[in-house]
Amino acid sequence: MAPAWQILLLGDGSPTRHLQLLTRERTEVDVIDMSLVGMNLDGAPDIIRVVPGPRLRRQVWLRTASGQRLAYAASWWEASHVDEYLQNKSLPIWASLARLRTELYRDIQGLYYGESEALEDAFGQVGPFWGRHYLFWHRGKPLTLIYEVFSPYLTRYLGPMQSGPG
Structure with a gap:
């Protein structure tokens, strides 16, 4: 993995904030779906089991203000607490929590x-794609599981996804 991609994927900063800094455009959220999934594992990574249920799944596209899709994200929340943390559903998670x-x-x-x-098809970009999943912990407890996939369009800002030989 190329170093710039390592920073995006392995860093502990906000990916939405990084996207804004890279593109010099506001990052906006298109909510695809918010659905109660209950105790269903919902095709999520197995670590979803640590997020208390019943759960709600939120799916979004992160895009520039001019409309370029940069990332897909799904997050799973304890349904009884999601409104407490995501008061404005159209904001990126980092903005709501900040x-x-x-x-x-x-x-x-x-x-x-x-x-x-x-x-x-969704990104209008040929793969391959980098993605990741992670937990957000708050006060020693799992708050949400987040799964993200980044568009190859980001190579315009980050360079190639893989380091060259050497």
Whole structure:
């Protein structure tokens, strides 16, 4: 993995904030869906089991103000507390939590690198794609599980996804 991509994927800063800094455009959220999934594992990484249920799943596109999709994200929340933390559903998670001055620890659990025809269609970009999933911890308890996939469009800002030989 190229160093710039390592910073995006392995760093503990806000990806939404990083996207704004890279593109010099406001990062906006298009909410695809918010659904109660109850105790269903919902095809999520197994670590979802530590997020108390019943759970609600939120799916979004992160895009520039001019409309370029940069990332897909799904997050799973304890349904009874989601409104407490995501008061404005159209804001990025980091913006909602920052407004509340919520102290968090980002615990990266997995990285992905692969192909997806559905993501190619949705992003309008040919893969491969980098993704990750992580937990946000708050006051020693898991707050949410987040799964993100980043568009290859970001190579315009970050350079190639893989380091060259050497």
